[in-house]
Amino acid sequence: xxxxxxxxxxxxxxxxxxxxxxxxxxxxxxxxxxxxxxxxxxxxxxxxxxxxxxxxxxxxxxxxxxxxxxxxxxxxxxxxxxxxxxxxxxxxxxxxxxxxxxxxxxxxxxxxxxxxxxxxxxxxxxxxxxxxxxxxxxxxxxxxxxxxxxxxxxxxxxxxxxxxxxxxxxxxxxxxxxxxxxxxxxxxxxxxxxx
Numbered sequence: 528x529x530x531x532x533x534x535x536x537x538x539x540x541x542x543x544x545x546x547x548x549x550x551x552x553x554x555x556x557x558x559x560x561x562x563x564x565x566x567x568x569x570x571x572x573x574x575x576x577x578x579x580x581x582x583x584x585x586x587x588x589x590x591x592x593x594x595x596x597x598x599x600x601x602x603x604x605x606x607x608x609x610x611x612x613x614x615x616x617x618x619x620x621x622x623x624x625x626x627x628x629x630x631x632x633x634x635x636x637x638x639x640x641x642x643x644x645x646x647x648x649x650x651x652x653x654x655x656x657x658x659x660x661x662x663x664x665x666x667x668x669x670x671x672x673x674x675x676x677x678x679x680x681x682x683x684x685x686x687x688x689x690x691x692x693x694x695x696x697x698x699x700x701x702x703x704x705x706x707x708x709x710x711x712x713x714x715x716x717x718x719x720x721x722x
Contacts, residue, residue: 565643569636570618571692578648578672578694580632583620585671586696588629590622623696633693641667642685644674644692652701654683654708664690667707668699682712 566572570581577584581596597620623630645651648669655666656678665683667674675691676683 564647565639566647569634569639571634571647573647578669580618580620580634580694583629583632585629585632585694586623589627590629593620593629628696630696631693632695633691635691636689639689639692640685641674641676641683641687641689644689645685648672651707653699654705668701670698670701671695673699683710685710 572579574582574584577587579588582588583593583596597618618632618634620629621631621633622628644667651667651669651674653668655668657664657666663678665676665678665687667676671694673691673693673695674689675693677688677690679687
């Protein structure tokens with residue numbers, strides 16, 4: 528009896544050790560993955576800790592520096608990126624009011640989820656819900672970026688589809704209208720609106 532309990536204990540100990548080793552190996556493999564994420568594939572990333580598109584940071588990158596980064600149809604105050612590929616929508620890069628720097632970058636997107644954005648840029652600072660009688664989209668805000676998200680089940684979800692990414696040179700109000708409360712129902716966000 529004691530021998531069989533001892534054998535069972537050793538077997539369980541070996542199994543736990545193998546599982547722990549597998550978990551550690553998986554974590555290490557995930558951290559060394561250098562494949563681009565979904566946002567990087569379409570040009571969005573972090574540059575020096577700030578959101579950027581193909582190295583362009585609105586309000587920082589000059590208009591002349593931006594032109595070579597965009598395979599574009601150029602106008603004096605507007606660039607259209609023609610290198611993003613057919614899988615995504617048009618990208619507009621607009622000159623700032625100072626006429627020296629990039630003021631705005633906007634792209635319509637199709638295969639990006641809200642989870643992709645949060646994994647890349649962190650927790651948003653505020654949320655705005657919009658729509659007719661039921662909420663159909665939300666605007667997720669970061670200090671210099673707005674993410675338009677389609678809502679299908681009256682709930683913000685990690686897999687909710689992002690439809691537009693807009694990065695600007697001016698700071699956005701990060702506490703208005705409602706600070707980020709996570710993936711909750713749109714009606715719950717309603718109750719948080721100031722009366």
